[in-house]
Amino acid sequence: MNQPTASQALDNPVTRDAMASFSKATDPRLAEVMGLLVKHLHAFVDESKLSKAEWLKGLEILTAAAQITDHERNEFSLFSDIMGISSMVDVVSQPPGGTPSSVLGPFHNHDSLIKPNGSDLTDGQPGERVWLHGRVLDVHHNPIPHAQIDFWQNADNGLYPAQDSAQDPQNLRCKIQCDAQGGFELLTIRPHPYTVPTDGPVGALLAASNRNIWRPAHFHIIVSAPGYVGLVTELFPSGSAYIDNDTVFGVRPGLIVDVKDCHNEDVAKQFGLTLPFKEVAFDFSLVQQSSTT
Ligand SMILES: [Fe+2]
Incomplete structure (x- = not known):
């Protein structure tokens, strides 16, 4: 039958x-x-x-997720991330033509201070210096003047300020306004891989599934400009551990960047760096709002 x-x-x-x-x-x-x-x-x-037993187990897991969730920690969001749902929402909501989007992650803070374009975010902390620069363009490669960059990343110990009371809450994050040609630059450090939280039901599921708990190193960036679809994305330095096995499935081929040796004497002088220093250059491409409606 x-x-x-x-x-x-x-x-x-x-x-x-x-x-x-x-x-x-x-x-x-x-x-x-x-x-x-x-x-x-x-x-x-x-x-x-x-089975009924499996259905009850599922309810227990959701209950445990609710019990560990508070205003700083959302286990449901983490479930969404590690099942690839967050990334799938990115994929289906992505307007065609622009820079790929990627997951927001749990450590974005709306209260980042606005700093001058060209700011040095390193403030004497350990970490390999990286000059991060580029432009914000439309899909026809025309500059978008005065777009806003919202930037955040983890410190040399792999932790974000929300995880590390020793860090200033504003450490390694800022908002900057691009110049009239869409250009932006800042001095930061090389980010590091880190694990998703494993002390809740998501961690138990990852362990039971023999799954990786790490994310590859990345810079978080939100790019916004009036009249354009806002872009929430990440840049992943090539060669980072776990770049082929991101536990939240956020890596896209168009978001992998090379960290290159730079010999620009003017930039070295601007930031007090020794030649050669590291640079990451990346141009973001935003889609006009009207072209998606
Ligand atoms: Fe992150």
Whole structure:
């Protein structure tokens, strides 16, 4: 006897009624999203032949996620990240033509100070100095004047300020306004790989799955300009450990950057560096808002 197909399995009163129960939502998008969510979750239950014990285990994991979640730590967001859902949302919401987006991550802070373009963020701390510079352009390679860069990264010990009380809360992060030609530059340090939090149910799942818990080194950057689709992304220095095995699936080929030796004497003098020093050059490309609607 042939097994029923997925569509036949979903053609049952429970699935039909559960999907239809959301159809009268005032917000039509809510009706659409919840109907599809029910449809695909029912298909998952059917295809996996989920047992009651497994369903109860799932509820226990979600309860544990809720219990460890607070205003500084969101285990549900981490679940989304390590299952690739956050990155999949990036992929499907990406307007064509611009720089690829990547995950926001848990350490963005809206309160970064606005600093002058060309700022030195290193402030005497350990770490290999990196001159990070480039331009913000439209998809036709025209400069976007005065775009804003929101930048953050981890310190030489692999920790963000939120994880390390020894760091100034504003360490290695800033907002800067690009110049009239879309140019930006700052002096920072080479970022380092780090692990996602492993002391909650996500950590237990990663361990049970024999999965990597590390992210490759990266700079976080949000680029915004009036009239353009905002870009949340990351730059990954080539050769970083875990660049081929990011536990949150954030690496895109177009976001891998070379950290090169630089012999620019003017920049060395500007930042008090010894030749050669390291540089990362990257031009961001933003998509016009009107071209996506
Ligand atoms: Fe990060």
